[in-house]
Amino acid sequence: MAASSFPVTLQFYGGAGTVTGSKMMLKTKNHQVLIDCGLFQGLKELRLKNWESLPVDFTKLDAVILTHGHLDHCGYLPVLVKNGYSGPIYATQPTRDVTEIILRDSAKLQMEDAEQANKGGYSVHHPAKPLYDENDVDITMPLFVPQDEGEWVIINEDFKFCFRKSGHMLGSAIIELKCQNRIFVFTGDLGRKKPLLMHPPAFIKKADYLIVESTYGDRLHEERSPYEQLQEVVQYTYDKGGILVIPSFAVERAQELL
Numbered sequence: 001m002a003a004s005s006f007p008v009t010l011q012f013y014g015g016a017g018t019v020t021g022s023k024m025m026l027k028t029k030n031h032q033v034l035i036d037c038g039l040f041q042g043l044k045e046l047r048l049k050n051w052e053s054l055p056v057d058f059t060k061l062d063a064v065i066l067t068h069g070h071l072d073h074c075g076y077l078p079v080l081v082k083n084g085y086s087g088p089i090y091a092t093q094p095t096r097d098v099t100e101i102i103l104r105d106s107a108k109l110q111m112e113d114a115e116q117a118n119k120g121g122y123s124v125h126h127p128a129k130p131l132y133d134e135n136d137v138d139i140t141m142p143l144f145v146p147q148d149e150g151e152w153v154i155i156n157e158d159f160k161f162c163f164r165k166s167g168h169m170l171g172s173a174i175i176e177l178k179c180q181n182r183i184f185v186f187t188g189d190l191g192r193k194k195p196l197l198m199h200p201p202a203f204i205k206k207a208d209y210l211i212v213e214s215t216y217g218d219r220l221h222e223e224r225s226p227y228e229q230l231q232e233v234v235q236y237t238y239d240k241g242g243i244l245v246i247p248s249f250a251v252e253r254a255q256e257l258l
């Protein structure tokens with residue numbers, strides 16, 4: 001893509017080769033935008049990646065655009081701001097609101113973890129520090145610029161974008177982005193064709209480059225309805241007078257289950 005006729009580069013700093021830590025940089029000669037700014041989660045070797053510094057000068061970044069408010073798509077924002085980013089963070093209004101809850105929770109957990117590590121003396125760092133704290137979240141939130149779905153936003157002469165429904169969670173959006181007469185479509189996480197609580201994903205007519213979420217891309221859904229299977233488990237447990245424990249992601253999945 002870096003041909004002289006079309007000098008645009010796309011760089012992945014996460015969310016590729018693994019599921020979490022989504023960060024994609026689109027760069028032209030004079031401008032750069034970051035799509036999603038997620039935290040790596042899961043195994044320790046992944047979480048340690050959150051501490052590696054990115055080869056990016058955050059002060060030169062023109063904008064951040066978020067697909068949705070899950071931690072693996074927004075949880076690295078306070079690190080960006082802590083390291084000099086002061087530009088706009090574009091998101092839908094619900095994504096902005098969910099992100100605030102997620103970031104404050106994340107900061108709190110990290111502060112508690114650091115405190116525990118210091119008390120127990122089991123950290124290799126003395127003192128153990130959180131990746132970011134609540135103050136960092138305080139300076140991050142005012143950078144949000146909420147945008148309605150379906151409206152084009154001009155960032156500068158190189159980039160303009162529009163949010164489209166993605167059906168994944170409250171506020172989630174596909175980003176349709178125009179750069180030098182090409183259309184880049186970043187799907188973010190995608191919902192099913194008929195989500196229970198959300199509108200279904202929007203139909204995008206055209207893309208020159210499609211950057212698509214593929215977490216479950218190599219798996220086929222079972223023929224049997226999940227509702228039937230869930231009903232069986234609930235009925236079985238109820239008949240035995242038992243208690244059903246359903247582990248679930250807290251944001252969106254839990255609401256869908258309920």
Ligand SMILES: [Zn+2]
Pocket residue numbers: 068070073168189
């Ligand atoms: Zn998600």
